[in-house]
Structure formats: C-alpha cells, structure tokens
Amino acid sequence: ELKVEQNPLFLSMQEGKNYTIYCNYSTTSDRLYWYRQDPGKSLESLFVLLSNGAVKQEGRLMASLDTKARLSTLHITAAVHDLSATYFCAVDGGDDKIIFGKGTRLHILP
Amino acid sequence: DTGVSQNPRHKITKRGQNVTFRCDPISEHNRLYWYRQTLGQGPEFLTYFQNEAQLEKSRLLSDRFSAERPKGSFSTLEIQRTEQGDSAMYLCASSRVEQFFGPGTRLTVL
DSSP states (O other), X not given: OOOEEEEOSEEEEEXXXXXXXXXXXXXXXXXXXXXXXXXXXXXXXXXXXXSTTOEEEXXXXXXXXXXXXXXXXXXXXXXXXXXXXXXXXXXXXXTTOEEEOOOEEEEEEO | OOOOEEEOSEEEEOXXXXXXXXXXXXXXXXXXXXXXXXXXSOOEEEEEEETTEEEXXXXXXXXXXXXXXXXXXXXXXXXXXXXXXXXXEEEEEEESSSEEEOOOEEEEEO
C-alpha cells in the first residue's frame, strides 16, 4: 500500500527565513504533486514533478524530486506571511488516483 | 472554462438523513474523482469515473455511499443514513492529465 509521509506536520517560522518540508513515499510512482490549501478552501496545485532530479520553482517556493530515495522537498526561501497555509505532498497511486500526505501546516510570523 | 464546481458548498443534516452532492467537472475532462477530507488530514480517495464508468471504489466507501456519473458529465455522491463520522469536506476533482479540484462540500452531521 502506497503511503506518503510529510514532516514536519506543523511549522512556525519567522518572515525572511528559509525552511524545507520533506515528503517520503513508500513505493515507486510516476508523479509527485505539491498542493496548497488555505483554511476552508480547496486545493491549489503548486507543482507536478515527473522525473528523477526534477526541480521546479515558482516565486519563493522550489520543489525537487529524488525518485531513488523516494523523497521530495519543498523549499521556502525568505518566507512571507502570505505563504501561511497547509501544504500537501501527494503521489500518483495508479490510474491517476492521488494519495496524499497529512499535510504541513505552515504559520509564518511577521 | 469555469473550473470544477460543487453544490451545495455547505450542508448540515441530522443523523439518519440522506444527502446528495453534485460535482460539475471541467468540460471535456473524462476523469472525475471524489475525495473526503476530515479536519487536520489530507484528502482520501473515495472513487473515480472514466466517462460514465465507475472504475474504482475505496474501502472507505461503505454501502451507504453511492456515486453516479450518468452521462459522463456531472456526478453525484449520495450518502444514505448519515452518521456523525460522515462529517467532512467532500472534494471533487476532474482531469484529462492533471487533476483540478473543486471548492468542496462541507458536510456536518448533527
């Protein structure tokens, strides 16, 4: 059974600091996703990573994928308050069925 | 393209009542998915359709749950004899390649 583990689950950080969220998954998969969710809202797609060594960047967020280690990271550079949200890592479980981690609740302090 | 829409956005019901939710996918998306998200957790896969065919159902989908996609366009998810444990956000997503999520229906069972 495919499992996705994120850490940390909660993260409180100061504006301007850098930090990394880690995502491990248990079996091989074709795709890895990162989503953002604001309280009471639906999921916003941030990144889709398809191959080993893939790196994608959007603003202050950068995601990478190491398929051999079954590890993805989401790196936050010089955090700003607007990035406060819950970030989910998810992996394609076959037939495009997505298996999600529990999420990392990020709180950025001014 | 107006995105995935879901109705109602909120539903409060008494235990034992039946409820039905509707999802309208992005037009021409042949795959449609239902997920359930409880507080503090990531979304969990429930079922998915390719066109009008329901191809997979999760073990989470008890006999009280039924989903349809009669003409391969919109889908409905019905929960019969609701229980308090059914309280959750029910998310719909559609895809041709990448999944796009709707705003969700928040169900509260009293």
